[in-house]
Structure formats: C-alpha cells, structure tokens
Amino acid sequence: MKAATVSELKKALVRLDHDDLLDACLRLAKFKVDNKELLTYLLMKSADEQAYAREVCDDIDEQIPPARSIHKKTMRKIVRSMEKCLRYSGDKETELHVRIHFCREFVDRGIRFGNCRVSANMYAAQMKKIEKAIDKVHPDLQFDFRHEMQGLESLLR
Template identity: 70%
Template sequence: MKAASIHALKKELANLDRDELLDACVRLAKYKVDNKELLTYLLMHADDEQGYADAVCDEIDQQLPSAHHIHKKTMRKIVRWMDKYIRYSGNKETELRIRIHFCRQFVERKIRFRSCKVSANMYATQLKKIEKAMEKLHPDLQFDYRYQMQGLDTHLS
C-alpha cells in the first residue's frame, strides 16, 4: 500500500471530528518513538523555543565526553540526535543556538579530533549548516550569531 500525499492526508484530517482526530494522534504516537517525540514537542515545547533549545543544549552537554578527544561513532550519534530535535522545531534561530552550542562545547572542552578526518569533517559540516541557516535570518540577528561563532572555525586547525 502506497502512502497518501500530505495534501490528501490534510484533506482527510479536516473531515474528522475532534475525538477521531485525537484517536488518530494517539495511535500515531503509540507506534513510533519519533512520532511521540514530535507530538511532545508540538504540544509541550513549541510555545517556548528558548526553553526547548536550552533543554537540547543541556542534553548535548551530557552526551559529549569530558575527554580531550571524541570517537567518530559518538559524534555521529550526537549529530543524528541533534538533527532530529532541530527538525522537530523547524525554527532557524533554535537551530543556530543548538549547532553553535554544540561547536562551542568542542572549543571549551578542548576536544581534538587527533588524526580522525571523519570527525573533523563532521565538525566542518556543522559550521556549514550554521552558515546556511544564518543566511535566512535578519542581518541584525546574523551579526549576533556571527559574534557567537568567533573562534569556532579555528578549532579545525
């Protein structure tokens, strides 16, 4: 069975009454953790983007090792996790706060990639994603975020 388009699903959801819609959401949440996490964001965190970003940043702090080096497996896991929570929000400012915090932790904890080019490339990719997200913001906000980024790109050396 092929999945219906978003447009068709939206049209069908509009025809449901309140109780049927509630049942559909609960069933979605039961079958996949990602659906439950997205629903949690939409219902409990969407109105407080700053608090949401702070909670994600706190979780990054807990996941990053305190050692001066990081394994590529650990970094991949953190980046995948971070990307998922950024996707839930969809807000560019939240994305920037989280990605800059992630990179800032590498500088503050003096984490080095040693000779692991893969980890260095993953870090460089985060810097590129920050730049790309920044382009979509107002110039005043761009200035603020560029200030926060000072020193991050020299960490690759």
C-alpha cells in the same frame, strides 16, 4: 500499501470530528518513538522555543564525553540526535543556537580530533550548516550569531 500525499491526508483530517482526530493522533504516537517525540514537541514544547533550545543544548552537554578526544561514533550519535530535535522545531534561530552551542562545547572543552578526519569533517559540516542558516535570519540577528561564532574555526586548523 502506498502512503497518501500530505494534501490528501490534510483533506481527510479536516473531515474528522474532534474525538476521531484525537484517536488518530494517539494511535500514531503508539507506533513510533519519533512520532511520540514530535507530538510532545508540538503539544508541550513549541510554545517556548528558547527553553526547547536550552533543553537540546543540555542533552548535547550530557552526551559529549569529558575526555579531550572524541570517537567518531559518539560524535555521529550526538549529531543524529541534534538533527532530529532541530527537525522537530524548524526554527532557524533555534537551529543556530543549538549548532553554535555544539561547536562551542568542542572548543571550550579543548576536544581534539587528532588523526580522525571523519570527526573533523562532521565538525566542518556543522560550521557550513551554521553559515547557511545565518544567511536565512534577520540581519540584526546575523551580526549576533556571527559574533558568537568567533573562535569556532580554530579546531579546523
């Protein structure tokens, strides 16, 4: 079965009455955990972006190991989880807050990559994504986020 385009789906959803639309959303939520997570974000968390960002940061804190080094598999898992949550939000400020928090945790906890270039490259990729996202926010916020980034490059040396 070939999936319909987004515009075709939008036209079909507009024609549905309230009960049918509710049934369609509930059926969609039953099929995949990602659908359920997105629906949870849209219905319950999108109203307070700052609280959502704090929640994602808390999840990151729980996933980062207390040891002074990190496995590349653990780091991939954390990054994958973070990316999924940021995709739900789509807000650049939330993205910056979470990505900077992620990198700041590595610096604050004194985590070293050692000989693992994969982990160092993942960290560098996060730094590049932060730089790209900073360019897309308001100039007043750019200064604040650049100030928060001070010292994060030290792990790349």
